[in-house]
Amino acid sequence: MARRSDTGTPTPKRGDRPRRDDNVLAVRGLPKSPALVSPDDSLNRAIVRLLQEDGRRPFKEIAQNLAVSEGTVRNRVNWMTRAGMLRIVAIADPTAIDYKADAMLGIKVAQETTPQKVAERLSLYPDVVYILWVSGRFDLLVEIVSDSDATFRRFLETKCYGADDIANLEVMTGMAMFKNQFLLKQNFP
Secondary structure, eight states: OOOBOTTSSBOOOGGGSOEEETTEEEETTEESSGGGGOTTOHHHHHHHHHHHHOTTOOHHHHHHHHTSOHHHHHHHHHHHHHTTSOOOOOOOOHHHHTOSEEEEEEEEEOTTSOHHHHHHHHTTSTTEEEEEEOSSSOSEEEEEEESSHHHHHHHIIIIITTOTTEEEEEEEEOSOOSOOOOSOOSSOO
């Protein structure tokens, strides 16, 4: 049973009390200062840059590289994750996995719909690995990666050709790979 203070309100239990992390008061898992989860913070930028190179890099190693404590790195990563600024995920490089069929689709959407609606529909399929709304000749650029030519043709026939929301489609297959920098470049140089 919780103790009561002189005012009659329950006194917080030990686990409910705010704690001190990184010289700020942490409440509900986020720091008191929003700057500590900001993409403009130089330490956050450095941490994210190192995690982009290797998302499994130990906090201890990151801390040593940046001359800060391991706890500081752990707190910053946890805060950025809770704030929705950072996600650590595994991304398979299609060229390393040796998929048999891949192509970029240039899509002009039908007048009765929007690029967002077409993108939402196509994003449901696992062969679609990239969708970008663009200006110019096409409305969308969509990258398709399939494990066989037959699967790729089936995707085009059933999901693209004859679809009411696609007015025009151009299929562009790769001839030779000259560069594939498979790191996500967000707001972090």
